Amino acid sequence: MPYELYYWDGLQGRGEFVRLALEDAGAEYVDVARGTKKNGQGTDAMLKLMGSKTEPHIPFAPPFLKDGDLIVPHVANILLYLGPKLGLAPKNEAQRYVVHGLQLTIADLVAEVHDTHHPLATDLYYEDQKEAAKVRTRNFIEQRIPKFFGYFERVLKQNPDGDTQMAGKTTTYVDLSMFQIVEGLSYAFPRAMRKFGQHYPRVAALRDAVLERPNIASYLDSERRIPFNESGIFRHYPELDQDAK
């Protein structure tokens, strides 16, 4: 039975980190909210499951994965669950906590990216918090990007098994997620990211290497890859983008 991925239709958002792992592994999956009503899919099917009064394991928010009766919510948790099944986790059990820890740091970064355009409230319009967004984004570009990517660069450099993957000897789901955040930030903040490859050469090389993986390349060329847009996490508002220090 194919995996069922539940995430909002029309944007990459947090669901994209899961899609990249499923696509890289060539796994069978249904992107439920993007399906048709006639097949019992679509956004209504997702909302119905979320609003269920009997389901024992209701998720707080998308994305969540359904595998048979089990519902697994949160990107990092889904990847923890899928990683070994997709061949995208370390064989060593202890190492899985290391990879999961890196994924949780990415989750924190993603939340901070979201808050650059929504610093005051998720349910207020961007236009109503634009001034606060400018302050928060300046701080994000000047302080937080260097802090996060300085860290990721060190993680690659200090990996005793080589600096071409974040942990262990083989590509894991966290490497695919690293690709996605570099792509997303490059879309949202092209000016701030201009010298990214100079400052973080190992991270940039990892991004390039993921791009060359055959299943990723063909996914990115397909209609399944939704383009970046201003409904997602990574939004290009030119007034927020600025030269990094």
Place this chain on the structure above:
Amino acid sequence: MPYELYYWDGLQGRGEFVRLALEDAGAEYVDVARGTKKNGQGTDAMLKLMGSKTEPHIPFAPPFLKDGDLIVPHVANILLYLGPKLGLAPKNEAQRYVVHGLQLTIADLVAEVHDTHHPLATDLYYEDQKEAAKVRTRNFIEQRIPKFFGYFERVLKQNPDGDTQMAGKTTTYVDLSMFQIVEGLSYAFPRAMRKFGQHYPRVAALRDAVLERPNIASYLDSERRIPFNESGIFRHYPELDQDAK
């Protein structure tokens, strides 16, 4: 060998969710940053480990747990790792992803609590973002507390094994974390939380039940429990607290 917990000295913060699990289980642990230099402990020892140029698995930020050579970062990851060892995880493997998912929802809530007093930047003073903090906190109290706790109340209600624990038949680490967020929010926002028990009776009952666990009760009475204060996640700034709807 006792577990080594690394977290900032002088505040409960995110470290407290780990402490509660260790204390409830009566596990041996060292709270490293609170130790003395003479024993090779203290904040400097923590910073030295974080700044290591050779350690293969450096954490991005505290808290992190060291168990032998393994370093496990992020609260939810630490609890995922410790849960089975401390007898605070479900026996059923699949159920562990459910409990972990709930803990990750709590992690998101904790990040939102932090941002009520620091909506623009973590490294700016509260005084320099007080007006933004008022807007964000109003939204948090009016929209986010009901959304999160309405969800947690449903999780308890829909647990087929009973509404006295979040998942499965037995107390898990996520129940202890639920206690901590109710305590923390009650400290930070006493006005907003005044009718909490009426609105969310199952969550309130869970909080009371955790308080009666002998090891938790004796921990809370000990000097190991740092009082809530304005360096932590949950801060009482009266100007932010207000009546809930």
